[in-house]
Structure formats: structure tokens, C-alpha cells
Amino acid sequence: MIIMQFRTIRTALDREGNIVRASELTPRSRGTWSCRSCHSVLRLCWTYDNGGYFEHDLEVAENIVLKHCEYLLTSSDKSPSLFTQAVSEILQRTEPLPKVPSSKDYFCVLCNHAYYGLRKCPYCLNSLYSTETALRDTQTIPKKWAI
Ligand SMILES: [Zn+2]
Ligand SMILES: [Zn+2]
Structure with missing residues (x-):
């Protein structure tokens, strides 16, 4: 099975077709939200650090539809995962080894x-x-x- 990765979705359409921002919702918000690109069902997710965002409900959505969603990350424009971001951040932060007295x-x-x-x-x-x-x-x- 191919794991589809999507860009973080911050806005969605509500049942009436209005644009909803995840930032305007709360973790307790209930509703039916759909993707502005592929109109698949979205779930509201919540993280402590980043607040609310939407995620395609992969169990409900059709793969064939998701494939054409503009939020889908293709391998070419895949942004670095949080993991690789964290790793590169650590690498950047790494300071040169303490100086040993050298001749x-x-x-x-x-x-x-x-x-x-x-x-x-x-x-x-x-x-x-x-x-x-x-x-x-x-x-x-x-x-x-x-x-
Ligand atoms: Zn979509
Ligand atoms: Zn001397």
C-alpha cells in the first residue's frame, strides 16, 4: 500500500461550502469538512504545538480522488519530514568539537x-x-x- 502524504491542510469547506480555518475551530469542534481541492472528507486534527489542521480521512476517501488532490505531496516536491527537519536542525546546531591544543x-x-x-x-x-x-x-x- 502506498502511503500518501499531504501538505498540512489549514482550511476546508464546511457543509455549506464556506471556507473554514482550522485556527477558528477548537479541538471540540464537530462538523463535516471537506477538502477544498478534492472534496474528500477531512478530519479535524489537533496537536498541542501546531493547533488545528485537517487531514484527509483516508479510510473514507477514494484513493483515485486523493491522487488528484493538490495537497498531495508528490515525491518530487515532498517537503522534508519533521524527522529530517529535526535531524538537520541538530546537525546545524552541532558545534565543532572542543579545540584540543594543537601543535x-x-x-x-x-x-x-x-x-x-x-x-x-x-x-x-x-x-x-x-x-x-x-x-x-x-x-x-x-x-x-x-x-
Ligand atoms: Zn484533498
Ligand atoms: Zn620565550
Whole structure:
């Protein structure tokens, strides 16, 4: 069986053919609503987060009719499911791993000494006066350290 997925339906037709907005209804609203596109029977659904919306009553509606409903998502214009949305949101939020101290080229201005490794000058055993060589304008590095 093919699972049909529809866009969220927020408006429907009531028995008199008037447009009804799910937002104007309450979870207790009772009525007969039909799809504005395919005129199939709609059920009023309610979620705590998103409020009311309509869903085709798939048990009643004819598949052949639903196939032509404009709310039907075809595989090509399928919007990402809530699940994939949540996943991609998490992925976007994921921050780079905490920085582990990495070996770099440093230059201690106090000792006038260039070294490679963790930021701690082997002469003064201090990191305060060390700068990353990469961040310095190479022009300012004393000649003897310039390659
Ligand atoms: Zn429909
Ligand atoms: Zn030093």
C-alpha cells in the first residue's frame, strides 16, 4: 500500500461550502469538512504545538480522488519530514568539537625564538609572549626566522 502524504491542510469547506480555518475551530469542534481541492472528507486534527489542521480521512476517501488532490505531496516536491527537519536542525546546531591544543608554529617575542609545538616557549616556559607565527605578518618576523 502506498502511503500518501499531504501538505498540512489549514482550511476546508464546511457543509455549506464556506471556507473554514482550522485556527477558528477548537479541538471540540464537530462538523463535516471537506477538502477544498478534492472534496474528500477531512478530519479535524489537533496537536498541542501546531493547533488545528485537517487531514484527509483516508479510510473514507477514494484513493483515485486523493491522487488528484493538490495537497498531495508528490515525491518530487515532498517537503522534508519533521524527522529530517529535526535531524538537520541538530546537525546545524552541532558545534565543532572542543579545540584540543594543537601543535603550531609559534614565536616568542620575549626570547626572540621560534618554535613548533604546543604554545609554551621552551626557553622562558611561558606562553604569554608567544604568538602564532601564522597570525603574524611575516614581514615583522626578524630576518633570522624568516625562511
Ligand atoms: Zn484533498
Ligand atoms: Zn620565550
